[in-house]
Amino acid sequence: MGFLNLLALYYLPIVGLLILIYFFRKKRKTIPVPSFIPWRGLKQDTVRTRFFLADILFFLQLAALLLLIFFLTHPYFTSISKGVVGKNIILLIDTSASMQTREGKSTRFDLIKAEALRLVEKMGAGDSMLVISMHSSPQILSEFSKDKGKLKKIIKTLESLDTGTSLEEGLSLSLSLLNSISNGEVHVLTDKEAPELKDNRIRFVRHGKASDNIAITGLDIYQDMFKDYREREAYVTVKNFSEEPKVVLLKTFLDKEPLAEEAIELIPQEQRTIRVKGIKGPGLLKAELEPEDSLAADNHAYAIIKINKSVNVLVVTEDAFLQEELRKVEKATEQVKFTTITPSSYTTNLKDYDIAIFHRFIPEDYPRENALFISPPMDNKLFPIRGWTRGVRVIDWNNDHPIMRHLDYLEEIWIYKALHLEPSEGLKTLIKAEAESENLPLALAGTLQGRRVVVLGFDLAEFGLSKTKNMPILIMFLNILQWLNPEGVEASQIKTGEHLVINLYPEKELKNLSLLNPKGKTINIDSTHSPLVITDTYYAGQYLLRGKGFEKRFVANLFDESESGIKPSLTPGKKLEFEEAKVVPFVKEEKKELGKYILVVVSLLLLTEWILYYLKARARVV
Amino acid sequence: MLRDLFSPGFLRRLESLRIEVKRVAIAARKGGYESINKKGSSIEFADYQAYNPGDDFRYIDWNLYGRLDKLLVKTFKEEVELSVHILLDASRSMLYPEVDRKFDFSKRVALALAYIGLSNHNSVRVAAIINPSEKGASRTTVQTPFFQKLSGIFRIKDFLGEIEPSGEMDLVSFIYRYIHENKSRGGTVIILSDFMIPPRSYKKGLDILRFKNYDIKVVQVLGSGELDPFKNIKSGEIVDVETKEKKTINVTGSLKKKYHQLLEEHNLALRSYCKSNKIVYTLARTDMPLEDLILREMPRIGFVRG
Numbered sequence: 001m002g003f004l005n006l007l008a009l010y011y012l013p014i015v016g017l018l019i020l021i022y023f024f025r026k027k028r029k030t031i032p033v034p035s036f037i038p039w040r041g042l043k044q045d046t047v048r049t050r051f052f053l054a055d056i057l058f059f060l061q062l063a064a065l066l067l068l069i070f071f072l073t074h075p076y077f078t079s080i081s082k083g084v085v086g087k088n089i090i091l092l093i094d095t096s097a098s099m100q101t102r103e104g105k106s107t108r109f110d111l112i113k114a115e116a117l118r119l120v121e122k123m124g125a126g127d128s129m130l131v132i133s134m135h136s137s138p139q140i141l142s143e144f145s146k147d148k149g150k151l152k153k154i155i156k157t158l159e160s161l162d163t164g165t166s167l168e169e170g171l172s173l174s175l176s177l178l179n180s181i182s183n184g185e186v187h188v189l190t191d192k193e194a195p196e197l198k199d200n201r202i203r204f205v206r207h208g209k210a211s212d213n214i215a216i217t218g219l220d221i222y223q224d225m226f227k228d229y230r231e232r233e234a235y236v237t238v239k240n241f242s243e244e245p246k247v248v249l250l251k252t253f254l255d256k257e258p259l260a261e262e263a264i265e266l267i268p269q270e271q272r273t274i275r276v277k278g279i280k281g282p283g284l285l286k287a288e289l290e291p292e293d294s295l296a297a298d299n300h301a302y303a304i305i306k307i308n309k310s311v312n313v314l315v316v317t318e319d320a321f322l323q324e325e326l327r328k329v330e331k332a333t334e335q336v337k338f339t340t341i342t343p344s345s346y347t348t349n350l351k352d353y354d355i356a357i358f359h360r361f362i363p364e365d366y367p368r369e370n371a372l373f374i375s376p377p378m379d380n381k382l383f384p385i386r387g388w389t390r391g392v393r394v395i396d397w398n399n400d401h402p403i404m405r406h407l408d409y410l411e412e413i414w415i416y417k418a419l420h421l422e423p424s425e426g427l428k429t430l431i432k433a434e435a436e437s438e439n440l441p442l443a444l445a446g447t448l449q450g451r452r453v454v455v456l457g458f459d460l461a462e463f464g465l466s467k468t469k470n471m472p473i474l475i476m477f478l479n480i481l482q483w484l485n486p487e488g489v490e491a492s493q494i495k496t497g498e499h500l501v502i503n504l505y506p507e508k509e510l511k512n513l514s515l516l517n518p519k520g521k522t523i524n525i526d527s528t529h530s531p532l533v534i535t536d537t538y539y540a541g542q543y544l545l546r547g548k549g550f551e552k553r554f555v556a557n558l559f560d561e562s563e564s565g566i567k568p569s570l571t572p573g574k575k576l577e578f579e580e581a582k583v584v585p586f587v588k589e590e591k592k593e594l595g596k597y598i599l600v601v602v603s604l605l606l607l608t609e610w611i612l613y614y615l616k617a618r619a620r621v622v
Numbered sequence: 623m624l625r626d627l628f629s630p631g632f633l634r635r636l637e638s639l640r641i642e643v644k645r646v647a648i649a650a651r652k653g654g655y656e657s658i659n660k661k662g663s664s665i666e667f668a669d670y671q672a673y674n675p676g677d678d679f680r681y682i683d684w685n686l687y688g689r690l691d692k693l694l695v696k697t698f699k700e701e702v703e704l705s706v707h708i709l710l711d712a713s714r715s716m717l718y719p720e721v722d723r724k725f726d727f728s729k730r731v732a733l734a735l736a737y738i739g740l741s742n743h744n745s746v747r748v749a750a751i752i753n754p755s756e757k758g759a760s761r762t763t764v765q766t767p768f769f770q771k772l773s774g775i776f777r778i779k780d781f782l783g784e785i786e787p788s789g790e791m792d793l794v795s796f797i798y799r800y801i802h803e804n805k806s807r808g809g810t811v812i813i814l815s816d817f818m819i820p821p822r823s824y825k826k827g828l829d830i831l832r833f834k835n836y837d838i839k840v841v842q843v844l845g846s847g848e849l850d851p852f853k854n855i856k857s858g859e860i861v862d863v864e865t866k867e868k869k870t871i872n873v874t875g876s877l878k879k880k881y882h883q884l885l886e887e888h889n890l891a892l893r894s895y896c897k898s899n900k901i902v903y904t905l906a907r908t909d910m911p912l913e914d915l916i917l918r919e920m921p922r923i924g925f926v927r928g
Contacts, residue, residue, distance in 0.1 A: 029858030034715035034724075034848060035818030036862040036869070038885035042877055044869050 001077055002591075008072030018065055022058055057616075060609040064602050071598040076591040086126020088144055088181045090174045091116060094190035095135045095158055096165035097297040097496070097563040101191070101210050109160040111207040112189035116155045119187060120148050130177070131155065134190070135538060136163040136497020138170040144181075161538035162297050163497035164560040167192050175199065191568070211567035213241040214248050214266065215298035217559055218273070219287055221493075223306055224482055226333050232305060234276035236287045240266035241565045249290040252276045254305065255283035282307040284542055284555070298564045302542055302555035304492040308335065311485050314350065314369070315340040317359035322374075322461040329465060329477070336481060355484045359461065370452040370484040375419060375459040382448070383427075383455050386420040389435040392458065394442065396432040403430055403445055403454065403479045410472050418442055419457040427455065443476075445483070450531075454480050496556045500534040502545070516544040518556075627730060627779075628737075635917055636734055637741040639926045641706055641810055642902070643837055705747070705768065705809025706739040707836075708732045709800070710782070711843075712750040712764075713791035714863045715818050721854075722845020727908040728814045729782045731841060733775070734916050735812055738926060740772045748778050751796045751815065753789040765800075790864040791819055793827035801834055810837040814906075817842045821891050828901065838901045839925055842892060845908035849885065852878050 033039060093116055099109035123129060128144040131154050141154050167190065174186040178201060185201045191208035218237035240246050245267045252259040259278045266272060276285070282305045289299040315326060315338050326338045339353070343361040348368065356369040362380040378385050392415040397404050410431065420440045423429055427446035432439060444455040465474045494500050513525040515534060518541025525532070537543065537556045545552045673682060673693035681695040710732050716725035732748055739746040749765030766781045811831050817824055831838050857872040871877060889905070896903035902925050906915050920926045
């Protein structure tokens with residue numbers, strides 16, 4: 001028997017404290033009585049006449065205290081245990097799109113599944129295994145288990161998805177797990193090339209010989225709210241990943257109706273982009289390659305042609321010049337409809353608009369629409385304003401923001417005066433300006449209360465939007481409308497495995513949501529607040545998000561050249577040996593701490609002490 | 623003024639009471655008078671008695687001797703003075719338990735009885751039963767003179783106010799001293815005490831009075847704090863305030879039961895002794911209204927009469 005913490009013996013003087021408490025407890029109360037006559041015949045409490053009484057309660061308390069101190073010393077018994085040391089195997093299985101590559105009569109995924117099952121079969125008596133699936137992100141499918149049946153069942157139910165491979169993430173996860181276990185080793189079943197790893201506990205098992213693949217690597221649609229369907233453009237990018245020249249037939253369909261067919265001849269590694277013509281309306285655009293090759297997952301791509309819907313914009317202003325300029329914009333764009341009211345007639349009960357523009361005015365209640373605030377009043381509660389500044393010169397702007405797209409020569413715009421806005425939470429600076437030797441944000445954009453918002457420190461009413469010199473301002477204004485348009489807010493095309501974020505409001509739309517995936521499977525989505533994040537996007541094709549009174553659709557495409565490049569690496573793979581587990585007997589000295597047993601005994605002692613005290617207390621009449 | 627102690631109504635009702643006299647008491651001087659069948663010297667004839675040596679020859683009825691050939695002496699109803707001796711226990715035990723305020727209650731009873739006595743032209747004296755060995759006791763007995771007039775009540779009141787209870791009660795030696803100092807003047811002796819003394823002590827003291835033909839009345843003053851002391855006592859060391867005797871107790875159900883039993887036995891012994899010796903006994907609980915004690919309880923048991 002040993003002690004891990006002998007310093008705890010320093011607590012022993014506490015016993016003295018207990019004894020001291022008993023001295024105080026025995027201090028007797030003096031009660032004067034007129035006569036001893038009725039008392040003389042009574043039995044003297046001999047116990048309490050002693051100066052210090054070590055009664056049973058005292059001994060129980062003393063024993064509990066000593067045991068607690070004993071507990072703090074962490075006493076332990078050493079024992080010798082014998083057994084068999086097993087391995088802890090981490091099995092990383094690649095379930096990405098490239099694993100769908102046909103290799104003869106089977107697929108690469110079939111091969112590695114068989115390999116995985118063989119590994120499970122070879123597991124020794126002391127071995128345990130943990131299975132991780134690698135697709136767009138690594139996913140642990142089981143804890144370390146010695147149950148071969150359970151492990152096999154997990155492996156058999158695996159399927160390869162239309163996503164890329166998270167090989168690096170999977171390896172990082174495995175290394176992290178390795179550090180927390182003993183006798184660990186990692187087996188990676190993939191068709192990807194093994195990175196340079198110094199850790200010899202990681203073994204790659206690679207499968208794949210086929211290289212015959214032509215893929216659609218991109219399908220881009222250029223459609224904004226100001227373009228008519230005829231003006232919309234779709235481009236399909238096709239690449240030959242084979243080692244030989246190939247001729248393929250590219251077919252395009254709009255809602256299953258054929259749009260065009262084009263034969264394309266590509267030399268190895270050649271990539272070509274083809275424009276799709278004839279888009280006459282909204283719908284699901286599908287591009288398809290024929291004939292089929294080794295990997296079918298990248299032979300088709302999808303895009304959504306959005307409905308050309310006019311955007312209703314509410315303008316709250318009293319400025320006649322601004323109204324006049326907006327009428328010109330409306331006439332020029334056709335898809336944008338401005339409705340102008342004065343601030344005094346504004347209420348939140350107005351019919352639903354797509355966008356609201358507030359000019360020199362901020363409503364009491366935050367609007368339900370995405371909104372543009374132009375020159376908000378100084379004393380507003382939403383946007384902190386330091387004051388007016390004059391002689392403002394644009395010095396920089398955020399090119400990455402969609403609002404600032406296609407904008408050049410902004411620095412040439414002369415702004416006579418502007419509000420000195422202050423960036424606040426949720427709002428980022430779009431345009432940075434200089435005035436009176438001080439930098440200030442001239443325009444802010446971001447999200448407030450779940451709505452997109454843009455704030456302009458300068459007054460649009462001071463610009464003739466139809467004038468050539470103010471063209472950058474007009475473009476920015478149109479970009480703002482486009483960015484604020486709820487239809488344009490959500491992406492409709494993502495890569496497989498990516499998360500799609502959808503703002504839903506009012507949030508009652510969150511109830512009873514379901515997602516129909518390209519495999520025809522409906523997934524119920526349980527979400528309590530907007531924005532809604534959809535993660536289950538593992539298959540290429542069209543997804544339908546359905547809720548109460550609405551339906552949104554989006555598409556997911558592979559578009560991953562590392563997946564489409566199915567040709568095996570030229571670098572030779574490491575020797576793919578799996579050592580069958582050997583039974584290694586071990587003799588181990590184990591320290592078994594007595595702490596929990598001591599605590600049980602202390603609890604029992606205290607319980608006994610309490611019961612005795614209770615019985616004593618009950619015997620007395622207070 | 624008495625009105626700070628007793629209400630006018632109560633005083634009026636006290637005036638209507640008389641202290642009950644059970645038997646003949648010897649009196650040596652005139653004062654308040656009671657008609658007693660005794661070989662008295664008044665002119666009111668009472669009875670005849672056989673002559674005993676020592677009888678006054680003057681009261682021999684010679685006519686009857688001639689007829690009956692017997693020496694008979696005439697007895698007359700003698701009007702004798704009733705002296706009331708109110709003996710108040712002033713030992714330290716009367717101060718405890720403090721909550722009972724036994725001594726204060728006893729003083730009020732003593733004053734009320736003195737008022738009754740004086741209202742009926744009795745000679746009334748109040749004496750404090752003290753232990754002369756106690757420090758500060760300058761006299762062997764502390765007492766008032768006899769008062770016959772009602773105005774004496776104020777001096778009695780002042781006297782009672784000056785008494786400071788102390789020491790241990792020694793009833794026997796007090797009675798000896800008291801009788802000696804009072805030249806065996808008879809009358810009614812009212813003893814106000816908690817009687818928390820051994821039975822042999824009070825028996826001996828009361829026997830002396832009995833033998834001296836005093837009419838004895840006993841008022842045992844006790845309070846609820848003494849009758850049931852366990853409301854405030856759980857455990858501790860009890861100390862006799864007179865003897866300083868100590869004992870550690872731990873209050874249990876059985877201890878309480880035993881205490882009540884012992885106290886009851888003690889009180890019962892006192893009551894039995896009084897009853898068997900024709901001594902009027904009353905228990906005065908300090909938690910009962912004084913009016914109830916004087917106006918209801920005492921008349922009921924024949925302590926006083928209307």
